[in-house]
Amino acid sequence: MTHEEHHRALVTRLAGGIMPVQRLWPASVRLVLWLALESAVLAWVIVHARNDFMPKLARPAYLLEFMSFGTAAILSAWCALKSALPGRVVRPVEAFLCLVLVLAGTTIVAVSQQPNFNGQLGAFVKLGIPCVCLTGLLAALPWLVLWWTVKRGAPLQGAISGLWIGAAAFFSAFAMMRIVCPIDDPLHLITWHLLPALVATALSASAGRIWLGLRLRLLPRHRAA
DSSP states (O other): OOHHHHHHHHHHHHHHTOOOOOOOOOHHHHHHHHHHHHHHHHHHHHHHOOSOOGGGGGSHHHHHHHHHHHHHHHHHHHHHHHHTSTTOOOOHHHHHHHHHHHHHHHHHHHHHSOOOOOSOHHHHHHHHHHHHHHHHHHHHHHHHHHHHHHHTSOOSOHHHHHHHHHHHHHHHHHHHHHHHOOOOOHHHIIIIIIHHHHHHHHHHHHHHHHHHHHHHHHHHHHHHO
């Protein structure tokens, strides 16, 4: 088979697999809808929280910490939605700003309160495990909805898209956990709130890479068949 015949066969095979799809809504519209979902989750958290968090809002450190992670979550969701659109790339300044927000929030967590670890590892773990589970629960629905929204587009870098999706869902969950959890000890917050969020974000990136890899490997075989 000559090069021209091979090229014609390849084009014919790819054209045969093209199917009409519904036009995606603009990323800004999808972001607003995702924020509406997050607002509903936040409202549920506020209503059902047993922690008296309202007096903490008068503390600048607490408010800045909440706003840092909340803003990072919104920016991450925007980057995730942009990553699903060919030709729309995440600008370096957006990624840098998100990193700065997370680092700023983490710094505030670490220095705003004195560590209060009493040396009882069993009690430390017993208090922490429910926080890990609730962080995952608060992030689950926003993560699934954002994942589905990004998947409907054409993400060319699955790992990057998965990273932004995980960051959006779990940074938002971290902020909400500051409402739910009455513990302000930095060691507790970093160990049982922040680290699980970072690990889950990394796992989300791995899931994106695997999903895209399977898509690229299996789709041509399916079309060839």
